[in-house]
Amino acid sequence: MYIKNRKLHEIMGNLKLIWKEPLLLLSILTIFYFLITFVMFPIFQVFKASLIVNHKLDFSNYLAIFSKRYYYQPFFNSMIVGVYTATLGMIIGFVFAYALTRTPLPFKNFFRLTATFPIISPPFVVALSAILLFGRAGTLTPYLNKIIGNYTIYGLGGLVLVETIAYAPTAFLVLYGILQAIDPSLEEAAMDLGASRLKVFSTITLPLSTPGIASAWLLVFIQSLADFGNPMVIAGNYRVLSVQAYLQIAGMYDTSRGATLAILLFIPTIVAFFIQKYWVAQKSYITVTGKPTGSTIKRLEWYIKLPVYSSCLIFTAIVFLFYGTIVYGSFQTLWGVNPTLTIKHYIEMFQVAKDYILDSLTLSSLATPIAGILGIFISFLVIRKKFIGRGAMEFISMLTFAVPGTVVGIGYILAFNQKTMLLPFIITGTAWIIIILLVFRNMPVGIRAGIAALQQIDPSIEEASTDLGADSSTTFRRITLPMIAPAFFSGLAYNFVKAMTAISAVIFVVSGKWNLITVAILGFVDNSRYAQAAAMCNLLIVIVLVALGVIQLVVNRIGKGVRTIDIIG
Amino acid sequence: MKQDFLLLKDLVKIFGSGKEAVTAVDKVNLAVKEGELITLLGPSGCGKTTILRMISGFELPTSGKIFIDGEEVTNTPPNQRPTTMVFQNYALFPHMSVLENITYGLKIHRKKEKNIQERAEKIINLVGLRGLELRSPAQLSGGQQQRVSLARSLIMEPKVLLLDEPLSNLDAKMRESTRLEIRKLQQRISITSIYVTHDQEEAMTLSDRIVIMNAGKIQQIGTPQEIYHYPLNYFVADFIGKANFLVGRITKKHSKNLVELEVNGIFLRVYIKQDTFQEGEKVFLLIRPESIELEPKKPNTLLGKVQQTIYLGSRLIYKIEMADTILTVEIGDPQEHKIFLEGEIVSVNFKEENLRLLPYEEIKK
Numbered sequence: 001m002y003i004k005n006r007k008l009h010e011i012m013g014n015l016k017l018i019w020k021e022p023l024l025l026l027s028i029l030t031i032f033y034f035l036i037t038f039v040m041f042p043i044f045q046v047f048k049a050s051l052i053v054n055h056k057l058d059f060s061n062y063l064a065i066f067s068k069r070y071y072y073q074p075f076f077n078s079m080i081v082g083v084y085t086a087t088l089g090m091i092i093g094f095v096f097a098y099a100l101t102r103t104p105l106p107f108k109n110f111f112r113l114t115a116t117f118p119i120i121s122p123p124f125v126v127a128l129s130a131i132l133l134f135g136r137a138g139t140l141t142p143y144l145n146k147i148i149g150n151y152t153i154y155g156l157g158g159l160v161l162v163e164t165i166a167y168a169p170t171a172f173l174v175l176y177g178i179l180q181a182i183d184p185s186l187e188e189a190a191m192d193l194g195a196s197r198l199k200v201f202s203t204i205t206l207p208l209s210t211p212g213i214a215s216a217w218l219l220v221f222i223q224s225l226a227d228f229g230n231p232m233v234i235a236g237n238y239r240v241l242s243v244q245a246y247l248q249i250a251g252m253y254d255t256s257r258g259a260t261l262a263i264l265l266f267i268p269t270i271v272a273f274f275i276q277k278y279w280v281a282q283k284s285y286i287t288v289t290g291k292p293t294g295s296t297i298k299r300l301e302w303y304i305k306l307p308v309y310s311s312c313l314i315f316t317a318i319v320f321l322f323y324g325t326i327v328y329g330s331f332q333t334l335w336g337v338n339p340t341l342t343i344k345h346y347i348e349m350f351q352v353a354k355d356y357i358l359d360s361l362t363l364s365s366l367a368t369p370i371a372g373i374l375g376i377f378i379s380f381l382v383i384r385k386k387f388i389g390r391g392a393m394e395f396i397s398m399l400t401f402a403v404p405g406t407v408v409g410i411g412y413i414l415a416f417n418q419k420t421m422l423l424p425f426i427i428t429g430t431a432w433i434i435i436i437l438l439v440f441r442n443m444p445v446g447i448r449a450g451i452a453a454l455q456q457i458d459p460s461i462e463e464a465s466t467d468l469g470a471d472s473s474t475t476f477r478r479i480t481l482p483m484i485a486p487a488f489f490s491g492l493a494y495n496f497v498k499a500m501t502a503i504s505a506v507i508f509v510v511s512g513k514w515n516l517i518t519v520a521i522l523g524f525v526d527n528s529r530y531a532q533a534a535a536m537c538n539l540l541i542v543i544v545l546v547a548l549g550v551i552q553l554v555v556n557r558i559g560k561g562v563r564t565i566d567i568i569g
Numbered sequence: 570m571k572q573d574f575l576l577l578k579d580l581v582k583i584f585g586s587g588k589e590a591v592t593a594v595d596k597v598n599l600a601v602k603e604g605e606l607i608t609l610l611g612p613s614g615c616g617k618t619t620i621l622r623m624i625s626g627f628e629l630p631t632s633g634k635i636f637i638d639g640e641e642v643t644n645t646p647p648n649q650r651p652t653t654m655v656f657q658n659y660a661l662f663p664h665m666s667v668l669e670n671i672t673y674g675l676k677i678h679r680k681k682e683k684n685i686q687e688r689a690e691k692i693i694n695l696v697g698l699r700g701l702e703l704r705s706p707a708q709l710s711g712g713q714q715q716r717v718s719l720a721r722s723l724i725m726e727p728k729v730l731l732l733d734e735p736l737s738n739l740d741a742k743m744r745e746s747t748r749l750e751i752r753k754l755q756q757r758i759s760i761t762s763i764y765v766t767h768d769q770e771e772a773m774t775l776s777d778r779i780v781i782m783n784a785g786k787i788q789q790i791g792t793p794q795e796i797y798h799y800p801l802n803y804f805v806a807d808f809i810g811k812a813n814f815l816v817g818r819i820t821k822k823h824s825k826n827l828v829e830l831e832v833n834g835i836f837l838r839v840y841i842k843q844d845t846f847q848e849g850e851k852v853f854l855l856i857r858p859e860s861i862e863l864e865p866k867k868p869n870t871l872l873g874k875v876q877q878t879i880y881l882g883s884r885l886i887y888k889i890e891m892a893d894t895i896l897t898v899e900i901g902d903p904q905e906h907k908i909f910l911e912g913e914i915v916s917v918n919f920k921e922e923n924l925r926l927l928p929y930e931e932i933k934k
Contacts, residue, residue: 188627189660191648193674193725203673207664 042411375446
């Protein structure tokens, strides 16, 4: 009874505190309104569309999906691709992370940059390149035909190949963080007690990084399931959920069937996300302190160096091959037929696709700062403020990170093509729906950056400000914000990259009036106009690199000595 | 007892190359007797940890040789050396229990299960970890973690035990009691040990002999008493304990062991241990603060002015202004002495038998 009373007392106390700061209360309510309208409501609409037919609860969609191979096969296909990609990606990521943290590999920065490059490129570039290299008119196809006979790049093999290249960097970043956080003196201690290099690895390094390995696997699995661009380009007759859901809606105009497929995609993704976030992450022995760890054992036997180094070299060579092909391909007159170099694709690109480029730039530039500010503000509320519903706020805002773009896209067209109590306007077909979608899809990046930055700042600094008479908003503006500015800008950079390269969700909400560069590229690929597609990919990569460079300059200027926050995972 | 149980010969370690090359360890020679505990003492960056890491095998010397029990181990990998290390941060395996941590090395060496159990039993009793075997390191206090780390190393019965500032993560009180325990334990099992620290009190209480290091070079090797009472140079005298230095000149050599010295116009007789000084040579006169007595002003004595009086209960510290230097004077048990006031002029007496001469050198401050 006493405890209950105390708890109640505490809640009342918190309420009182909030009443005294009406601005804080107002912002909390506003954010909840946004989260409910633009995150929860669309997902709810997808569920509703799959379960309610003619205003009645109806399981016929699910019955159809479980009884017809045409519908349930994509589920298994997606899972198979996910498992293969996650496993391969995790292994590559681990080898890379091990090489960079535990060996005297030369040119470490070069390898790190190459290993993370696919993260900032549009998701389907790798698939496009795979077609140029291994497709019917592929450069390497004749040679491969001689070795392994006839094959096709379209299908499971090709899809796993390109997704592995595209998502291994995610695994790398997670494992790099984990391996870096393992104190090298643990490995030294083991070796000191007589363990050989192999024993040190199997009894110390591997068990300590197991939670990280599981995390990396699950994150790649989630990304692979949610991937739309690559399977759209290269899956061929191998049907996966994200593409099938899109085709049901965009091709067959069967919204409820599409929604049901989206739900099938939603469930395993969200399960994997929860396992990752609430189970695996808590099993970790490593407290990531952000402190760089000291030197590691420098002597290394050749039988470790050889496989590790050559794996790194091979993967790096593949990354170069794939992206080099995109550059090279964009200058060829007709790939595989007429290799004369030309710049006509670039000229054509600016003529035909000028509007797409401008739209992409405009909408991304508008969405990015909103997502950034919202993200940093939510992270501030979640980490530093006590209020009822704080847990819910964190939960909902991180949810958008896990939900596949296909589900979100379908949710948005279902939720916003009518006036509702939550939003008394129709925004379908306008620029607003794209901006809002980009904002809420990418916001978790800003939240993560903000949380990471805030956790490194001693709360007593903010308390000192309050103690000297500043209220919450003044403290936030004058004290907190300047300190987390570098994290804010890093988050902004990645937000912009994600906005520019987004495809899986936005493809549902683009319109004749407002369209995006990624959608245009996909269109070119669909029409087998690979050179133009390659040219646009290059333009997109250049834009993204320039944006990253500019923001990096800003961060360097304002945040001397402040660590940039890793923004993936 | 073997004399050269651990032997370092002309050990050199250079980090980096070209312009960025840093000589961390510079021609170090050291012979450690079996069962002896030697501390490497010096300021941070003096090369003491690098020496330890070369003995353990984690760093390879640039040149020079290392012998343990007559066998050269210079290039032996760390896992094949008869040494074990107690790490500064303990480096306990977080995914293993206390018992698993302690028995890790024996399991790696594929010892029989029965043997492992017996030895674990013994060592757990020895370091006082009974009842905590199944805990994980995270559930232990700092002192307990330290014991696990020690037990994990000792159970291997290494020929040389290496300790890398093992007490630096403990609070002051724990540090004091633990270092006595370590010393007792080390003497009981008479294990040859190399102990790295930057804490002079720790080195004084623990060591059979102390190796004072600075800038990669050994400055002096000796017992705690030798180091304190007969420092070889300014650095050692300054680093160990408190010291006053006056610049003087040798005016006369009475014999091999007795010289006459002029300091600020006053002549003093000083005993020297080794005949290394010449007549007319400029020298440092070392006076420990406890070797100075103050008396009310008297003629024909060194005079000084009391600048500051610091009362510490068991001791009394005076800062005495004398010519162009400030002397620190320490008086034990202030109750038995007259306390001088700030500004008072006093006579300064040196206990002549406690004065030491050191070669003069330019001091960069």
